[in-house]
Amino acid sequence: MNQYEEEDYYEDENYEEEEYYEDYNYDEEEEEEEDYYEEYNNEEEKENGEEETTNYVETTNNYQIKEITTGRISDSRYKWGKGERKNKFEVSEKRKGVGQNKTDYSNHYKQIDQQTQTQKIQKLGKKNGNLILKARNKLRFSQLKVSKLAGIKLNLYKEYEKGSVIPDQRILSKILNVLKIKIVI
Structure with a gap:
């Protein structure tokens, strides 16, 4: 090849590369990478004994929803590491009267009020x-x-x-x- 032929060859090759990059879809590659990392992270979790548990429950008066923090998350501020998802929830019942070991005498009076006696109390x-x-x-x-x-x-x-x-x-x-x-x- 002489000098002019080499220049023509490189110009053609560059032209083809530009076309190639214009037609190439970057989104597909990113999705494939994400799928690969998800599979890899799930395998790591299974090896470490950590499993992803997700419970979706409607919020009612008797229940409250708390976020599960697994893996490296130890803070309420979100520092998402490998394998953590933002949609992990745990359901726990609300505690009533926690820390009050004193006797509640109001139940005694409620029972008396609810009695259906005709006698005078x-x-x-x-x-x-x-x-x-x-x-x-x-x-x-x-x-x-x-x-x-x-x-x-x-x-x-x-x-x-x-x-x-x-x-x-x-x-x-x-x-x-x-x-x-x-x-x-």
């Missing part, structure tokens, strides 16, 4: 309330001190002292133990 009465008041004054305790020693709220103790409350045997026995008296209802 017996309250503690002013007479018994006055006995509690006199016993407290005799020991020279404040209402707050008695309520703390009995382990009940101050407002509830005040209602017992007035006699305007439906007696709950557990609460009443606590108050009577603190005041060291006995009341028969």
Whole structure:
């Protein structure tokens, strides 16, 4: 080949390369690479014992949806590594009354309200309330001190002292133990 033939040859080859790149679809290559990486990452997860679990559940009042963080993600800020997907969800029930180990006496009053009796519900009465008041004054305790020693709220103790409350045997026995008296209802 002489010099002129070589130049013509390279010009033709360059021309063909330009045509080749114009016709070539880059999207297909990127999709193939993504598919390859997904397969590769899934194989790695299976080897490491990590499996992809996805639960799609509608949000209701009883459930809340949390994102699963697997692999290298340890932060709430998203740093997506190999094999992580943004659509991983975990369903967990909402906890009710967590951290409150105190006894809830409101259920006792709800049960009394829901009863369908025609009888009149017996309250503690002013007479018994006055006995509690006199016993407290005799020991020279404040209402707050008695309520703390009995382990009940101050407002509830005040209602017992007035006699305007439906007696709950557990609460009443606590108050009577603190005041060291006995009341028969």
